[in-house]
Amino acid sequence: MTYQINVNLTDRAYPVYIGEGVLADLADLLADRGLKGRLIVITNRTVGRLYGAGLVESLKGSGFEPDVIAIPEGEAYKSLSMAGKLYESLARRRAERNTPILALGGGVIGDLAGFVAATYQRGVPFVQVPTTLLAQVDSSIGGKVAVNTGRLKNMAGAFYQPRLVAGDTNVLQTLPLKEIKNGLAEIIKCAVINDAELFSFLEENMPVLLDKDIGALTYAAHRAAEVKAHVVEQDERDQGLRHILNFGHTVGHAVESVSNFKISHGMAVAAGMAAAARLANRLDLLDSSDLERILRVITSAGLPVTLSSKSAGPAVIKAMQHDKKVEAGKLKLILPTGIGCVITRNDIDPQIISESLWL
Incomplete structure (x- = not known):
């Protein structure tokens, strides 16, 4: 189809x-x-x-x-x-x-x-x-x-x-399995920011997606593409709403940069989404049950929910300061408030962000 x-x-x-x-x-x-x-x-x-x-x-x-x-x-x-x-x-x-x-x-x-x-x-x-x-x-x-x-x-x-x-x-x-996982990271992102039904599909069908079932992949891919297209239609030039597509990417891009791009985009974004979800939970924006669902679906896709070493933390925080969404020196983060809902915050202490990079 x-x-x-x-x-x-x-x-x-x-x-x-x-x-x-x-x-x-x-x-x-x-x-x-x-x-x-x-x-x-x-x-x-x-x-x-x-x-x-x-x-x-x-x-x-x-x-x-x-x-x-x-x-x-x-x-x-x-x-x-x-x-x-x-x-x-x-x-x-x-x-x-x-x-x-x-x-x-x-x-x-x-x-x-x-x-x-x-x-x-x-x-x-x-x-x-x-x-x-x-x-x-x-x-x-x-x-x-x-x-x-x-x-x-x-x-x-x-x-x-x-x-x-x-x-x-x-x-x-x-595609090798690692590339399927990279793509699943972006599909998970779209589900968390704006498609609770897709998120449920991912929870129920992750094994067949990892097995490269083309019917399942086609369905998930088109649902994620619909989310992105809908956002782009409303904010082509990334002036406001389109920022939600950066869920997981502020941390993710920094992780990629610090690793000299040895860590793949999907793996880095997955760690970034997990960090954002933990941060949202810590700030009482996301309840613990939804946090667990997000971490569980990321893990079920064979993706990381934490950085491999705490020693990378300071370098990641420093690299985040180069993010294109920084305004007046403040980091802009996309944080989930539920499955299918996110908000933007730019008033969070970098130390608290750093502490959210690990479990």
Whole structure:
């Protein structure tokens, strides 16, 4: 089954497709959005080997002229340096302002290719084809594109919406289990902030999700994508409501940075969500039964609910001060008040935050 979610913004809209066999229909979906002729596919070498040849053949058979650029794999390549190399590669290929860039891969590829699309010749058409669970439910939707600068996560970026998002859940079968877990962290986030029914589904179906049951993954992915799309529609530029999507991310991004990105995004966000839930409970915002439910569902997904070492605490708190949501020197945290409800607080003592990083 394929779900279509429409992201309706003030002056434009675009569809998000999540389901089985979406890649086979990609040429038709591109044509429906008025895209034709030449396009540049940016991917990494692993995804390129798995899906590049088949995608190129399918697109050529429908009249497209795809050109593939495959880069090395990993967060280290989500950088200004790699963006510069891609600009040069696009120029050598004589890519023009109307030449679409198609991101085929996970969050790193989507963020990097989107940043390049937003800035090459002041903007070219952009298409997201996410191949990881995390990218399908989160980073491909909403138009945030960015690269890292040194150890600072997503410090150079833009808001640049895609023409469409096409997530084929069949490709999730090829993912290692750790990547499924990374995606489940973002699905748990969406459930906690705005979908109590999805949270209950996760509680009841975590074993089959970890077993990569495509029907269960497709359902959970589309529910999470609906949450994100609904928030983005109301706050495209991250001025208020969209901040709730950062539940777990203020701590999570700091953990990633301190580890020099050796800790994955999903693992870091999971620890961040657990810390936020413990903090909310300590502040009498979240009752203990809901705290236990949140910690239990995170644990059931094989994700951490605490940092591995207390010695990392001071460095994490320091790194949090670089978060983009800091205002007037104050950390802005998203804290749950129940399953499906969160609030924003910016008046919490960093020492209390630090104490919430551990059980």
